[in-house]
Amino acid sequence: MKIQFEDERPIFVQIAKQIEDGILAGAFPEETQIPSTTEISVNYKINPATALKGINLLVDGGIVYKKRGLGMFVSKGAVKVLDEKRKEEFYDNYIVRLAAEAKKLHISQGEIVSMIERGYDQ
Amino acid sequence: MSGIEVRNISKNFGNVQALKGVSVHFEENRIYGLLGRNGAGKSTLLNIITGRIFAAEGEVLIDGEAALENDRILGKIYMMSEKNYYPESMKVRDAFKWSKEFYPDFDLNYAKTLSEKFELNTAKKIKSLSTGYSSIFKMITALSTNARYILLDEPILGLDANHRDLFYKTLIEKYSGNPCTIIISTHLIEEAAGVIDHVVIIKNGEIITDESRDELISKGYTASGTASCVDSFTAGRNVLGTDSLGGLKTAYIMGELDKNNVPEGIEISKMDLQRLFIELTNA
Numbered sequence: 151m152k153i154q155f156e157d158e159r160p161i162f163v164q165i166a167k168q169i170e171d172g173i174l175a176g177a178f179p180e181e182t183q184i185p186s187t188t189e190i191s192v193n194y195k196i197n198p199a200t201a202l203k204g205i206n207l208l209v210d211g212g213i214v215y216k217k218r219g220l221g222m223f224v225s226k227g228a229v230k231v232l233d234e235k236r237k238e239e240f241y242d243n244y245i246v247r248l249a250a251e252a253k254k255l256h257i258s259q260g261e262i263v264s265m266i267e268r269g270y271d272q
Numbered sequence: 273m274s275g276i277e278v279r280n281i282s283k284n285f286g287n288v289q290a291l292k293g294v295s296v297h298f299e300e301n302r303i304y305g306l307l308g309r310n311g312a313g314k315s316t317l318l319n320i321i322t323g324r325i326f327a328a329e330g331e332v333l334i335d336g337e338a339a340l341e342n343d344r345i346l347g348k349i350y351m352m353s354e355k356n357y358y359p360e361s362m363k364v365r366d367a368f369k370w371s372k373e374f375y376p377d378f379d380l381n382y383a384k385t386l387s388e389k390f391e392l393n394t395a396k397k398i399k400s401l402s403t404g405y406s407s408i409f410k411m412i413t414a415l416s417t418n419a420r421y422i423l424l425d426e427p428i429l430g431l432d433a434n435h436r437d438l439f440y441k442t443l444i445e446k447y448s449g450n451p452c453t454i455i456i457s458t459h460l461i462e463e464a465a466g467v468i469d470h471v472v473i474i475k476n477g478e479i480i481t482d483e484s485r486d487e488l489i490s491k492g493y494t495a496s497g498t499a500s501c502v503d504s505f506t507a508g509r510n511v512l513g514t515d516s517l518g519g520l521k522t523a524y525i526m527g528e529l530d531k532n533n534v535p536e537g538i539e540i541s542k543m544d545l546q547r548l549f550i551e552l553t554n555a
Contacts, residue, residue, distance in 0.1 A: 153466060158542055161466060161486075162486075188448040188449070192441045194466065195437070195440040195466050196444075196467065197468065197469045199469055200469065
């Protein structure tokens with residue numbers, strides 16, 4: 151896990167994304183605790199305020215919640231929410247671009263579908 | 273007003289005007305990056321804040337009070353600099369004890385723990401320390417003082433990559449547990465970029481940038497493509513600098529960008545803090 155400082159996205163967005171990845175990968179199961187702001191900021195060598203901003207993004211999205219005096223926990227149903235969210239992002243990040251590039255190269259819809267099938271079988 | 277308020281400070285060294293009417297406010301409990309090229313005036317500014325040298329004009333207020341020759345106020349600040357202010361024949365551990373005389377909140381146990389972490393031999397005399405360990409000794413002292421304002425002038429001078437890594441982790445741990453204002457002046461911008469939340473850039477004795485890291489970074493971008501494409505794209509934009517390679521050109525630009533309105537043939541990418549700094553401070 152690494153933060154890319156030259157990335158398009160601000161650091162706090164990248165932090166949120168990496169925790170989401172951890173939840174999707176099963177590293178942070180639902181109803182378990184995620185690392186604290188201090189742990190995250192020390193690990194990534196980033197400002198604690200930035201780490202907090204990243205976590206707050208997850209709180210706003212209902213992915214994690216605060217247990218008073220204990221820390222931040224993964225919400226019940228977070229995996230399902232993330233799956234849906236990532237599918238939408240997948241459409242925006244990959245399909246839309248793929249279609250645009252395909253049009254540029256005069257690749258038909260049918261050709262794309264068969265390419266995707268070929269890619270899936272690999 | 274709390275924090276460090278620098279008001280209209282000017283300073284000359286002979287004919288050289290090192291600072292030209294500098295005003296800046298370092299707020300409480302934030303981590304600042306004070307950046308500038310060699311000779312830009314960073315150390316002069318820090319030395320004036322801590323009363324080590326005197327300004328020709330202007331004043332410095334700490335938590336609303338004039339700092340000049342006010343020991344109670346200056347006790348809130350600790351500055352680590354390249355220069356050594358300890359008696360050279362003093363041993364490291366005695367220097368820690370001595371620091372407690374001036375900074376009553378100095379945490380001797382913490383200094384001991386950090387010395388072990390960094391493998392600093394506290395039985396050694398200060399003058400026998402290598403450049404790297406001299407930095408480590410001064411940095412440990414700075415973090416152990418528990419001063420409200422910690423000024424670090426080139427804190428990682430001579431430190432190897434492992435120790436620099438450990439330094440930033442230690443700094444964040446310390447700051448998380450006990451927030452204070454930290455001003456870091458360094459040339460190794462890439463490594464500090466994640467830690468600082470506010471950037472102050474000095475160029476030729478004047479402050480040219482004073483804003484949050486995220487805001488500053490969000491405004492910088494590069495546009496690359498063929499020279500003619502890039503030239504027509506950059507017309508009317510704030511171009512900081514350009515690089516050319518044959519017919520290809522890259523322009524470093526500051527300002528808002530409408531990502532949905534980028535002409536074909538132009539590739540946009542982000543500038544990191546170091547690149548931005550280089551472009552902003554090039555002559």
